[in-house]
Amino acid sequence: MSLYIENLKLKADAIRQDIIKMLEHAGSGHSAGPLGLADIFTALYFNILKHDPKKPDWNERDILLLSNGHCVPVRYATMAHAGYFDVKELLTLRQLGSRLQGHPERLRLPGLENTSGPLGCGLSQAAGMSLAMRLDKVKGRYIYVIMGDGETDEGNVWEAAMLASKYKLSNIIAILDRNNIQIDGPTEEVMPLENVVAKWQSFGWKVLETDGNNIEEVINALNFAKSIENSPVILIAHTIPGKGVDFMENDYHWHGTPPNAEQAKIALKELRTLRGKIRSESE
């Protein structure tokens, strides 16, 4: 494995540590999704996205829509590491007057593309953006949409899926965070989603799959997705909710819960030492 990928893995680990610190400090918020998405966000902001942290409104940037707004701590943490703002600001999450609202608000923080929280809207917004770009004959700009798997219970998602397929909006690359949990339990108990691949294929989408916690695989899959023409693409990213923290992994109870001080300490130690693989200087 290249040194480059190793560095990105360390970056994702640092982002996870910040997510834990932010959530513990805020005393509320979602843990599992943001931790599970840290590798995908690292791949996006440090490799895939055409963007400039110093010019968030750059008119040639790629668009990243976070449709499942409750996962925004990972976006804030990654944006801070990418240079959009000082990492110190991360600890203002969910506080009065903060730019880092509990769910993202576009107008509050440069670099956010949409206000979200209520689920199921990101793909429709992407479709609107893509149609506008087509009218303006814009080439080479991609629109990435991150959606939760539980989110696809929403009918709005499938309305958008039909539209993007009808108009062959091939600069849309959706990333489905397939972590198999939602608030009330495992997705297949709450509202079975399988067969996910067949569902999206039958809606006219090109479907790719990847290990969403393997940065190298995610980068390769997204680069392949960019090369696909004539249809929108969805990357089904299999992730582990709570990834990186043993007692959170795959436990749906951590969907909407933050760690307390003691739990945060354990989690941070685990992340700092890469699960005991290395000695941490701060131990």
Place this chain on the structure above:
Amino acid sequence: MTNIRLIKKLDSDILFEPIREGFGKGLVSAGKTNPQVVAACADLTDSTKMSLFKSEFPDRFFEIGVAEQNLVTVGSGLAAMGKIPFVSSYAAFSPGRNWEQIRTTICLNDQPVKIVGSHAGVSVGPDGATHQMLEDIALMRVLPNMVVIVPCDSLQAEKATQAMANDSRPNYLRLAREATAVITNEQTPFEIGKSYVYREGKDLTIFACGSLVYESLVAAEVLESEGISVEVVNVATIKPLDQKTILSSVSKTRLVITVEEAQINGGLGGAISELLSEHLPTRIHRIGMQDRFGESGEASELIKYFHLDSNSIVSSVKELLN
């Protein structure tokens, strides 16, 4: 005495035309003036008269299908890329079905999407209660950033549509199905946020919107012959309310009736009541839908059945003055 500076004399030959027709024409001219204007519809392109824009600018029109949630969220995305999207359906479906998407992706997200709800009010007629949208004014009025416009005739709808294309806020435009008296003329002013005194009087003010502005003016003429002087104000923008015009009229007449083809709770009646109770407490009577749904029937029958016609307005004014 009709204020003929602002509107036509009611005794001249009055043309009847659906208000939505004016929207269709206004959208075409807005499209010609501004290439950023685009349109999307949820399978009701002819009914909402968006068809006129579609034939003129086929590339700038998007057919969304029967999917109103998608309709407005696609609008949010179009606006995010600098377009000025007009999105239309029947008011019962949009904003009836997709209120939360409008709240989050348009109002809180502050994208200047233009939501056009056609076939509002009981005058939809035989289709019945499911399709007679009565709660849209209330639903849109409570949303921060949203502007609510209810034109009184097709010509005003045309002007309103052009004005909306130049407005940087989210807008809601309420349209009716039936042919409505065209009482304004080319010179009649229209500005978003303004109410207009269409007839001056001293005994009572009628605040009306939509097609019932005409009924109110007819009522005022009848009352004049009986020695009652009624001021009629067209509240063409319900949010933001033109406080100055409204308060100045009420401080003269000190008696108010509101007239609308919508629920009085939260509608125009609600808006005027809120304003007056804070700034100029005044006795008020609200004509409109009294916390009930409509039903099937011919438009003109329903307007009478629900006491929204000029005769009913005349009776209400007399009752209030006694």
